[in-house]
Amino acid sequence: MKRLGLLCLCLFQLSCISQNAEKINGVSFVGSREKVSQEHVDPILDVKANYAAVMPFGFARHLNSPNVVFDTERQWYGETRQGAKQYIALLRKNGVKVMLKPQIWIWRGEFTGDLIMKSEEDWKTLEESYSKFILTYAKLAEETKAEIYCIGTELEEFVKNRPQFWKDLIVKVKNIYNGKLTYAANWDEYSRAPFWMELDYIGVDAYFPLTPERHPTIEQLKSGWQRWKTKLKSLAEKYEKPILFTEFGYRSMDYTGKKPWLVDENEMDVNLKAQADATTAIFEEFWREDWFAGGFVWKWFIHHNRSGGSTDNRFTPQNKPAENVIQSFFNDY
Template sequence: MSTSAPSKINGVSFVASRDSINSAHVNPIINLQANYVAIMPFGFIRNLEHPRITYNSNRQWFGETEGGVKQYANAFQSQQIRVMIKPQIWVSRGEFTGKIKMNSEEAWQELEETYSNFILDFARVAEETQVELFCLGTELETFVDHRPEFWLELINRIRKVYSGKLTYAANWNEYNRTPFWNQLDYIGIDAYFPVSDMQTPTVDDCKKGWAKYKPVLKLFSENINKPILFTEFGYRSVDYSGKRPWDSDRKMNAVNLEAQLNATQALLETFWGEHWFAGGFLWKWHHKYETSGGKQNFMFTPQNKPVEILVRDWYARY
């Protein structure tokens, strides 16, 4: 692996599968001109008040387990693609992780213990595989709000086992009150900012939408003296893709490839040239390229859609 860091993190969020991966799965990412992938092992919680996280079990898909993460990391690294390991929690029925909240001190302590085990186990995997970047949580705003001391202690514990760079994936509306950016290397943001109310947003309308956030993000980065990294960014190929970009409701199913294309172009034009901006991870990329995405698909993936060519052109420039 080369020692010089890339000028921008041109990443994709790589969805775990039940299978191991090989160069056939890596090559389409190389063709995208990406230089980074996020690998996302999952832990599971029964409900928003439940303190126990189940992970690395034989009931999970291979790519979500420790063995799978190691195999994926090695497959990408062998092709000179750098890796961020980004463990995430899945709440039953897909409830939002930002609302995880215990109803007793005892339950909070149990959650802290099981979350620490989950994160530290994958931090050790990150060290063993020598990946460049580790993300210690994703969209956990209530947990962070209620237990800030826990997070500071967890960061110290991670630093003892992992020697690479650290970030946290704050949701777009929580990053400005996340209390531990000074302890990390990047201000990580899942960049689902609402930027346009149009059915088919134009590039200009989305750029106008970004105009109210961009100066605030720049100032935030400068005040903390850390670069901003979009730990997730992307839009669905649906009508009103810029209105509630986080919304994955499958009832929103009016395919609109132009909406996805324009919203993505506006984001790339707004941020990729900024010195305080480190890059980002496109949401999201599936291992079986040929059968993923396509012109009838209304979900996030850029695969086999016009937006893929746009992203490739931008990634090639940086």
């Protein structure tokens, strides 16, 4: 009987370790002009992802525009409510869990964190417009039983100037949606967000500057993480909430760790090794930590065979050495 009890205890402990080790291993599944089919989902399964972020979009004309336009016939299919629902259905059919993450795109790609109104009237209009946007997709999140719902992405000025609106919005979302909630704060914003206690994950778009080196080593990249990692852990402990990298990734180019947030069309030399090494460094630094929930690779296109590749210096890891790094770590965790 003693041996049986000891065996049960060991199995229980192994079970707990396994549960604690399991991470959110996600990809940011980019909306396209068309419906997704099984051939588009298979590469996600091949890379061993257990989550995908589905990202419908709303649009604003400029940084001072109070109107969020969404779910229109002019949008790509994957950016609409109907498209998001179809994407989620096929992902779930394949056993892939979902974070529904509606986002805003500002004309000409201006940074959403700088969205700010010029009058109280415009702030009120923005609040009403954004509420419709977020509550529409909260209903979809509940309808599709999405595991996580993200209430906003990189909206620092909006959050800073209207904190009560955001707290009220969270209450409204919780009246509709029963799953886990997060917000995707930019890497230089997350520590100031006022509502982490009301959410389930501290969401961070993890484009932290790590090193100014043109050809950084894994050791240099990991060293660059230390000051950020300490702050992230402290915040997780303060709020007793796990950190979730709502986006993480690197350009496959020289200086990949210098300003990882860059999305410009610069002609920096392709550097596939730097992307793979930076990806290795972030996995080795975070995926073993019990206060860290996991993250979503930025970004993954549905047409895998023609995405990324050896001449591409953009974010996607598809058909690059970084894809193999991701597959290896996703498989381990």
